[in-house]
């Protein structure tokens with residue numbers, strides 16, 4: 035994966051995203067759509083993974099068949115909304131190792147502060163896919179990637195559902211080596227830091243909170 039920003043323009047992704055954006059979509063339907071769309075996004079974010087061959091026996095003959103090479107990949111959810119994307123991806127990659135990064139924004143400094151960090155061992159040998167549905171200012175995403183790099187990760191991809199230009203720019207400045215895969219690049223952030231037109235608060239919509 036070489037481009038810094040990859041927008042998944044597949045018709046199924048775009049259709050499901052439109053349904054998710056709509057105000058009238060219920061929590062149950064939003065969750066189901068998120069699960070479905072995360073499978074499709076997982077397909078894109080894992081493009082180009084290194085492969086090797088294994089000698090196998092089919093009912094007809096022996097062949098050298100392609101399988102994934104290297105250590106199991108690591109999925110890292112940026113709490114709490116990242117968990118919504120994580121569930122679907124784990125269905126597609128059940129053997130992935132899973133980590134969590136929790137950050138909150140300090141009211142005075144406005145800087146992200148870490149409250150939870152638990153990641154798989156040997157991060158340096160794994161492809162690490164960090165997931166967070168909304169790339170808004172990019173501050174918490176960039177901080178989460180900083181922590182993953184401090185923990186040894188060198189090969190990181192970032193997966194989100196929606197991105198704002200501000201967040202993409204922030205990530206490109208802080209982590210030009212981390213490609214971003216998203217279903218859409220929206221117009222801008224509003225004064226409260228929401229992505230416009232967006233879909234509202236992703237955590238609230240998937241968990242039914244307010």
Ligand code: URA
Nearest residue numbers: 168170228229235236
């Ligand atoms: N986080 C969200 O959940 N929604 C936004 O629009 C921005 C950040």
